[in-house]
Structure formats: C-alpha cells, structure tokens
Amino acid sequence: MASDESMHIVLVPFPAQGHFAAFLSLAGHLHRARPSAAITLVSTPGNVAALRASASRLAMASDESMHIVLSPFPAQGHFAAFLSLAGHLHRARPSADMTLVSTPGNVAALRASASASSLPFLRFHTLPFVPEEHGLPAGAESLDALPVRHFLALFHATESPSLRSAFDEFVLDTTDGALARAVVVVIADPFLAWTSGVARSRGARHAIFVSCGAFGSAVYHSLWNHLPHLHAPAGDAFLLPDHTEVTVHRSQLFTPLLVADGADPWSAFHRGQIAHACDTDALLINTTEEFEPTGLRMLRRTMGGTPVCPVGPLVRVPTQESAGRDRDGVVQWLDAREARSVLYISFGSQNSLLPEQMMELAAALELAGRPFVWAIRPPLGSDDDDNDGTSRADRWLPEGFEERVRGNDQGLLVWGWAPQLSILAHASTAAFLSHCGWNSVLESVTHGVPVIGWPLAGEQFFNAKMLDEEWGVCVEVARGNVDAVGSSVVDRARIVEAVEKVMGDSTEATEMRRRTKEVQDLVLRAQSVGGSSMEALEEFFTSMLRGISANNS
Known part of the structure; x- marks a missing residue:
C-alpha cells in the first residue's frame, strides 16, 4: 500500500x-532510486531563495552541457587508469562530452587499442609534440618506449612551454566553443598538475x-616534500x-x-607538481574508503580542505584485452592446470630485474616445482635490441631453463605483453608475484x-607495505632492482619460501586466501549501487557543477 508513489x-x-x-546530492540519489516519490527541502527564507537560484543554474549547467x-601522463599504466575512469564517468553522466588529450603517437595507439574501442563516446585531441626537440629518441612519446636514462627528459617535456601552450589553446577553444551555461572540467594526472593554472585562467573546473x-600517494608526497x-x-628506518x-x-x-638533495632535477619536478596540485578543486583517487581508511585519512590531512573522492576500484575487464593467438594460447595453457595451482609473475610494462635476480628467480621457480606463467622482459640494463629479448635469454636465465619448463609442462614464458586480466581471472591462478604497481594491485x-x-x-x-600490514594479503619477498638500495641480491630459497607461504596448504596460506576474498568483496561493494565510491562520484559531480566543495562545511 505504501508504494513509492505515496512516499x-x-x-x-x-x-x-x-x-x-x-x-x-542525497536528493538526486533518492530521486534516481524512487523517481515518483515527492521530495521537499525545508530551510529559512534566504537559504530557500539561494537554493532555488542555484537549482536554476544547475538545471542550465546539467550533465548534458x-x-x-x-589529461593523462604518457605511460601505459596511466593511460589504462584514465580509460577506466572515462568509462566510469560516462556510466554516471552518459550525455557529458568527454575528450582525452595526448601527443600524436599516444593518441594513435590509444585509438587502436582494445580498451579505447570499448569506449565509443570518447573523443581524442592531439597536442603537437616532437620528441627530438626535448632530447628524446625519435617516436618516443611514452615512458614505456624509453630506457630509464631518458625518463627525466620525458617528465620535463610534459611540462614544456610548447605543450602548455597547446593545452591552453585547446581548453580555451573548449570553453569558448561551449554554450555559456556549460561546465568544462579538466581532470589531470598528478604529474600534469600544472594544468590547474590553465583551467583557472580559462574559467574551467579542475581535478587531479x-x-x-x-x-x-600520501607517503610519496611527504618524502618528496621533505626528503x-x-x-x-644513521640506520635504515626513520619516521x-x-x-x-x-x-x-x-x-x-x-x-x-634516495640520491635527491632538493636541488636536483627530480626534486624540482615533483615539488613543482605537488605545489600545482594544491590549487585543484578536487582530487579523485582510484581506491575505496573501505580498502584504504588509513591512507585516505593521511591524504586528506595532506590536501587540507580539498575534497578527496575515492571512486575506485577502476579496473579493466578481460574483454578489454586484445583477442588473438597469444591470449588464446595462454588461456588454453591455464585451462589444462588444476584450480588455484598457478603462480603468475609480472613486473609491469616499465620494470624489470637485474640479470642476477632473474637467474635466482628462474632457479627458484624450478625448485618450487609449481606451475607458473612468467610475463618476461629483458633485464634492467640489457643491451638487447630485440623486442622480445629471446635471442639473448641465455645470458640471464639458467642454461636450458625455458626448454626444461616447457618440456615438463611446468611453466609458460610469455615474452613481452601478457593478458594479465585473463590470467588473474582464471580459476587456475593462485598467486601473483608482482612489482605492486597500483593497477596490478587492484586487478x-x-x-x-x-x-x-x-x-x-x-x-x-x-603499496606492498599497506597490503601486508593492513590486510595481510601480501608477502614481500624482495625490494628493488638496483644496488643503490642495498637489496638487489635475493636468494632463491627465500623466493621458494614466499611461494609456499602463499600457495601452500598451511593454516597461514588458508587464512591469507580468506582475507583476500574478504578484500575482494569489500572493494567490489564500493562500486555497487549505494556503495561508497558511487556516493563519492556523485559528490564530485555536484562540486564541479556548483563550483563548491561538496565535502566542506
């Protein structure tokens, strides 16, 4: 009898x-859930008048306008996260226009990617960029295409006057070309926080x-700010x-x-972007309230009054990976393994190990005797010019290693790109030996x-510290891949011990699997209807449309 019609x-x-x-924001959420229920807001005369006027402006500056x-930083992991964000924003505001800006080579690669093809609403805009003008190799527009020695040059190139000018021209055209009632919102990478000044000067909203x-992020911010x-x-630990x-x-x-002294180029870059980030209107972050309560508390302390909106987890799905022989071959190999029996190994698209570390890891895998899939890249400092590095693998893998593990069907080496999402989603995968990049953590x-x-x-x-100390879903086996951090040598026995600790039949391993399932459930709930991340996204849109900080009272 008491239906929503009579509420x-x-x-x-x-x-x-x-x-x-x-x-x-609550009124909008309630209306979407019960569209025919009547809703009345009561307040004093002046407040009601002001709210009616703002509601009128809001009706003009709706998601349609x-x-x-x-504006993502040019690196594979950053592009993947921004594409996930684009899909998330579109589902929440399907009629809002959306444009991703980057350099010519990156835009071409993104347009051709499987992830972007699943986002037909997303437009692309190219910013002129010639790598050679910035001391970069020809055609190198992404961090993934560069050796480590060129990383700093790319970071500086992304804040160059030429790119700033091209971005400013695009934002100006966007704000001038839109209807007067439109709201333009620039959402930028933390490494491109200088975009906040452009947004301010052109009357646009801005978010990081x-x-x-x-x-x-909170730890990293403090480390670069204070060194x-x-x-x-003296000693290893400090507060x-x-x-x-x-x-x-x-x-x-x-x-x-570790080697920064405050006057070095890396310090100048990071401290400059941190300062720009303080001028943003809001901060979106790919996590959830339930998953990182400590980290979010720290980050809000760092950001002062700037709203911090956790809208994660933003992760791709296996259908966004390119289908083909490589993916199908890996999945078929996994299909032949027992449930929860396979160790997946990947250090991301921009990282690798030292040759001696790869030797120890390979030896440990043979000693452990468990099935594995290794997404393998040439080691750090390798002069191998082949795309896949297979021609010189004998220099940094035990002699005959690949032939042995293939022959006894213990392991599968995937050279270069691997279908990570399909691997992690497969029932045979039991653990992930990872560099703990955030995309990999969430996936x-x-x-x-x-x-x-x-x-x-x-x-x-x-990231590894948080997973271990707050949730108990990670065992840290080693740190680093260079001698400067004093931890480049890792013993194969230690790796075997960690593998057994996570994949074995012990009470500890069983408890870790239970906790991982608990984390999976709470993280996914945040994206459900009424979940914390959906509420945070609504608050973000409200603050952008109204030009106020929805989290501040």
Missing part, C-alpha cells in the same frame, strides 16, 4: 553550504585523478614527516629519491588473488 521525503539540512550540497577533458593508492632521509639518524605514525626504510626509496585483489610482493620503484614499496 513524501522531507529533507532538513543544517544551514551551511557544505550541508546543503550534501543534501542536494558538461565537457570533461582528460590519482591512479595510485592513497597510502602510497627526510637526508636528516634522519615520516606529516605522518609520524608511519616508519619508512631506506630500502623502500628508489634511486632518484589482483578484485580477482581474489593474493600477492607476493617485489616492489621496484616509486610508491610500489608502500
């Missing part, structure tokens, strides 16, 4: 801007999209400024950070696969 909802917000914004500009985790290892007492409840080890600092936990951590660079060390 009348009365909203009574406290008279403050942030409370009004939150109640208006919103144009979202996506952090494709990494909250804990790792605390320079002033810490983190701004977050003294966190202990950091020197072995968790990758080389550019692993959303598929219920525990992690054996071997972080190599950036915030990966702190």
Whole structure:
C-alpha cells in the first residue's frame, strides 16, 4: 500500500553550504532510486531563495552541457587508469562530452587499442609534440618506449612551454566553443598538475585523478616534500614527516629519491607538481574508503580542505584485452592446470630485474616445482635490441631453463605483453608475484588473488607495505632492482619460501586466501549501487557543477 508513489521525503539540512550540497546530492540519489516519490527541502527564507537560484543554474549547467577533458601522463599504466575512469564517468553522466588529450603517437595507439574501442563516446585531441626537440629518441612519446636514462627528459617535456601552450589553446577553444551555461572540467594526472593554472585562467573546473593508492600517494608526497632521509639518524628506518605514525626504510626509496638533495632535477619536478596540485578543486583517487581508511585519512590531512573522492576500484575487464593467438594460447595453457595451482609473475610494462635476480628467480621457480606463467622482459640494463629479448635469454636465465619448463609442462614464458586480466581471472591462478604497481594491485585483489610482493620503484614499496600490514594479503619477498638500495641480491630459497607461504596448504596460506576474498568483496561493494565510491562520484559531480566543495562545511 505504501508504494513509492505515496512516499513524501522531507529533507532538513543544517544551514551551511557544505550541508546543503550534501543534501542536494542525497536528493538526486533518492530521486534516481524512487523517481515518483515527492521530495521537499525545508530551510529559512534566504537559504530557500539561494537554493532555488542555484537549482536554476544547475538545471542550465546539467550533465548534458558538461565537457570533461582528460589529461593523462604518457605511460601505459596511466593511460589504462584514465580509460577506466572515462568509462566510469560516462556510466554516471552518459550525455557529458568527454575528450582525452595526448601527443600524436599516444593518441594513435590509444585509438587502436582494445580498451579505447570499448569506449565509443570518447573523443581524442592531439597536442603537437616532437620528441627530438626535448632530447628524446625519435617516436618516443611514452615512458614505456624509453630506457630509464631518458625518463627525466620525458617528465620535463610534459611540462614544456610548447605543450602548455597547446593545452591552453585547446581548453580555451573548449570553453569558448561551449554554450555559456556549460561546465568544462579538466581532470589531470598528478604529474600534469600544472594544468590547474590553465583551467583557472580559462574559467574551467579542475581535478587531479590519482591512479595510485592513497597510502602510497600520501607517503610519496611527504618524502618528496621533505626528503627526510637526508636528516634522519644513521640506520635504515626513520619516521615520516606529516605522518609520524608511519616508519619508512631506506630500502623502500628508489634511486632518484634516495640520491635527491632538493636541488636536483627530480626534486624540482615533483615539488613543482605537488605545489600545482594544491590549487585543484578536487582530487579523485582510484581506491575505496573501505580498502584504504588509513591512507585516505593521511591524504586528506595532506590536501587540507580539498575534497578527496575515492571512486575506485577502476579496473579493466578481460574483454578489454586484445583477442588473438597469444591470449588464446595462454588461456588454453591455464585451462589444462588444476584450480588455484598457478603462480603468475609480472613486473609491469616499465620494470624489470637485474640479470642476477632473474637467474635466482628462474632457479627458484624450478625448485618450487609449481606451475607458473612468467610475463618476461629483458633485464634492467640489457643491451638487447630485440623486442622480445629471446635471442639473448641465455645470458640471464639458467642454461636450458625455458626448454626444461616447457618440456615438463611446468611453466609458460610469455615474452613481452601478457593478458594479465585473463590470467588473474582464471580459476587456475593462485598467486601473483608482482612489482605492486597500483593497477596490478587492484586487478589482483578484485580477482581474489593474493600477492607476493617485489616492489621496484616509486610508491610500489608502500603499496606492498599497506597490503601486508593492513590486510595481510601480501608477502614481500624482495625490494628493488638496483644496488643503490642495498637489496638487489635475493636468494632463491627465500623466493621458494614466499611461494609456499602463499600457495601452500598451511593454516597461514588458508587464512591469507580468506582475507583476500574478504578484500575482494569489500572493494567490489564500493562500486555497487549505494556503495561508497558511487556516493563519492556523485559528490564530485555536484562540486564541479556548483563550483563548491561538496565535502566542506
């Protein structure tokens, strides 16, 4: 009898801007759930008049007149995260225009990718870019196409006057070409935080999209801002400024950070982008309230009054991977294995190990005797010019290794690209030996696969720390791939021990699998109707449309 047709909802917000914004977001959410229920908001005369005026402006600046500009940093993991974000934003605001901007080679590759082909609504805009003008090899427009020695040059190229000018011209054209009532929202990578100044000057809203985790981002922010290892007492461990409840080890600092002194080019770049990020209107981050409560608390402390909106997990699905012989061959190999029996190994698209580390890892895999799929790349510092590196593998793998594991059907070496999502989603996959890049972390936990951590660079060390200390779903086996961090040598016996600790039949392994399933459930719930990440996304849209901070009261 009491159907939604006969429901009348009365909203009574406290008279403050942030409370009004939150109640208006709630009103929209309730209306979508019960479209025929009556909703009335009550307040004082002045507030009602102001709210009616803002509602009128909001009706003009609806999602139909919103144009979202996506500006990812040119690296495979960043592109993947932004494409996932594009799909998520489109599902929430299907009639909003959306354009991704990047350099010519990257736009061409993205248009041809399987992930982008599943996003027909997404437009692309090319920013002129000539790599040679920035000291980069010809055709090298993405971090994935560069050896480590050229990384800094690409970082500097992405904030060059020529790219800034081209981006400013595009945003100007977008704001001038849109209807006067339109809202233009620039969503940029943290490494491109300078875009906040362009957005401000052209009357557009601005947000930073952090494709990494909250804990790792907060730690990384503090490390670059303060360089605390320079002033810490002798020894490996020191407390983190701004977050003294966190202990950091020197072995968790990758080389550019470890050798930074504040006057070096890496410090200048990171500190510059951190300063620009403080001028943004909001921060979107690829995580959930339930998964990273500690990290989000730290990040909100870092960002002051800027709203921090966790909208994850944003992960691709196996159908977004390119079909073909390589993918089909891997899946067929997995089909022939027992359930939860296979170890998957990958260090991402930009990382690899030292030759001696690869030797030890290969030896450990044979000793462990468990089935494995290894997405393998030439080692760090290799002068191998082949795309797949197979011609010189005898220099950094035990003699006859590939032939033996293929012959006894123990292992599958996948040279170069591997269908990671299909592997992690497969019933035979039991564990993931990973560098703990954030995309890999989310893809692993959303598929219920525990992690054996071997972080190599950036915030990966702190991703592994969070997975281990907060959730108990990761066993860290080693750190780093260069001698500078003092941990480049890892013994094969230690690797075997970690593999058994995660994949074995012990009570500890069983408990880790149970916790991984628990994490999988809570992370996926955040994206369901009424979940925390969906609520955060609605708050973000409200703040962008109204020009106010929905999280601030």
